Amino acid sequence: MWVVNYRSDMKIRDLVKEIIHASEKAAHLARAVCSEQSLFKLLVEEKTGEEKNKRFVHDFKTLADVLVQETINHDLTRKFPSLVDNIHGEENNTFTNTLGESVTIEIKKTVEETAKLLNKVLNGNFEAATLLAKVIHQDVAFDISLDQPELDTGIPDGTIGLWIDPIDSTSQYIRCLPSVQHETGLYTQGLQSVLVLIGVYSLSSGHPVIGVINQPFTDRDSAADSWTGTHWWGVSYDEVHANSIPSSLSNTDEHHLVISANESPSLCDDLSSEYVTVKASGGGYKLLCVIQNLVSVFLLSKPSCYKWDTCSPHAILLSLGGGVLDLHRALDIMNENRGLTIDGLCATLKRDAQLKYNHPDLVNHHPGQKWCNSGGLLAYRNIGTAVRLLQRLARA
Numbered sequence: 001m002w003v004v005n006y007r008s009d010m011k012i013r014d015l016v017k018e019i020i021h022a023s024e025k026a027a028h029l030a031r032a033v034c035s036e037q038s039l040f041k042l043l044v045e046e047k048t049g050e051e052k053n054k055r056f057v058h059d060f061k062t063l064a065d066v067l068v069q070e071t072i073n074h075d076l077t078r079k080f081p082s083l084v085d086n087i088h089g090e091e092n093n094t095f096t097n098t099l100g101e102s103v104t105i106e107i108k109k110t111v112e113e114t115a116k117l118l119n120k121v122l123n124g125n126f127e128a129a130t131l132l133a134k135v136i137h138q139d140v141a142f143d144i145s146l147d148q149p150e151l152d153t154g155i156p157d158g159t160i161g162l163w164i165d166p167i168d169s170t171s172q173y174i175r176c177l178p179s180v181q182h183e184t185g186l187y188t189q190g191l192q193s194v195l196v197l198i199g200v201y202s203l204s205s206g207h208p209v210i211g212v213i214n215q216p217f218t219d220r221d222s223a224a225d226s227w228t229g230t231h232w233w234g235v236s237y238d239e240v241h242a243n244s245i246p247s248s249l250s251n252t253d254e255h256h257l258v259i260s261a262n263e264s265p266s267l268c269d270d271l272s273s274e275y276v277t278v279k280a281s282g283g284g285y286k287l288l289c290v291i292q293n294l295v296s297v298f299l300l301s302k303p304s305c306y307k308w309d310t311c312s313p314h315a316i317l318l319s320l321g322g323g324v325l326d327l328h329r330a331l332d333i334m335n336e337n338r339g340l341t342i343d344g345l346c347a348t349l350k351r352d353a354q355l356k357y358n359h360p361d362l363v364n365h366h367p368g369q370k371w372c373n374s375g376g377l378l379a380y381r382n383i384g385t386a387v388r389l390l391q392r393l394a395r396a
Helices: 012-035 037-043 063-079 081-086 111-121 126-137 170-175 265-271 283-291 307-319 327-336 342-352 383-395
Strands: 009-011 044-046 060-062 087-089 094-096 102-104 154-156 160-168 187-189 195-202 208-221 226-237 240-243 256-260 276-280 297-300 323-326 377-380
Touching: 009 012, 012 063, 012 126, 012 154, 012 195, 012 208, 012 226, 060 063, 060 170, 063 081, 063 087, 063 126, 063 160, 063 195, 081 087, 081 160, 087 307, 102 111, 111 126, 160 170, 160 283, 160 307, 187 276, 195 283, 195 307, 208 283, 208 307, 226 307, 240 307, 256 283, 276 283, 283 297, 283 307, 283 377, 297 383, 307 323, 307 377, 323 327, 327 342, 327 377, 327 383, 342 383, 377 383
Parallel strands: 087 160, 256 276, 256 297
Antiparallel strands: 009 154, 044 060, 094 102, 160 195, 195 208, 208 226, 226 240, 297 377, 323 377
């Protein structure tokens, strides 16, 4: 039995630490599932009906997705009870086994209880269910020091919500494609694009305030056939701007962009005369490429990225002085304010075109698209670079 100490607010430091810890536990689970190929093949279920969205011909949900999301939910709400009703994720927690039985996934109090529940999903494979349950309940040793004094700032209970993407770039996770690295340093395919994303946003304003990105598959040890990961975090809350991004990261050429593989061919052709466009998988990973200064911007013209994809990296970009704009809104602002100076345009875009996370973009839309960023997006570290690209798009 565990006891919760209720407090009137949460220190940013404590919240960031717990989110990082939850993300590392989730990454450990993702690696454990991926390492067991016989188990991994059992964990794929195609989304159907209202839950299926239009991004891909085949859109998959894995049990790993659900387990990661529920593990994060379980651990964070245990530490911070005020978050119970305000944690949202890409997946629901219902999984259907091959016999057609629907099982609601939740983390029980003991390994045995969780294994018993998972056994129903795995069609009586109790060995596999027990393995997963042990990983879920295992306390991952993880030491982190957050010594920035500004992180002692408190966030009042009941004022924030979370968006979780348990395994972003699920298609790369399922297919386990070989890694392909571009000359810019980013990966166009492979497990490196798989991320655990946990973003915190203000319930009142919708602005992202804390982001943690965990990359479970950063480096592979070929001899041991194993992976190690890493994480990044950022805070942009009131006057607090802090992050773990190394200042040594060099600035990239502002004419290097990352785009989605299914981006409009006409847009790619139009940009090719002035920009080097690199195609990569995973919405969260492409945003991470901007954070890491591997490219100057991530441009997406279609409604194929979601709140759970962008909330976490958006918070980190804001902590760096960057941001993520609603592309359509940004282009409207450019057209409506042709007389403004560059400084005026930059200020207006930063104020009025940032993505928000406290309400759906589209009402009465296909349920699978409810939380999409319907206007596309433009992610940047330097607003001037974003404005120059928007000017180029506005002339097209």
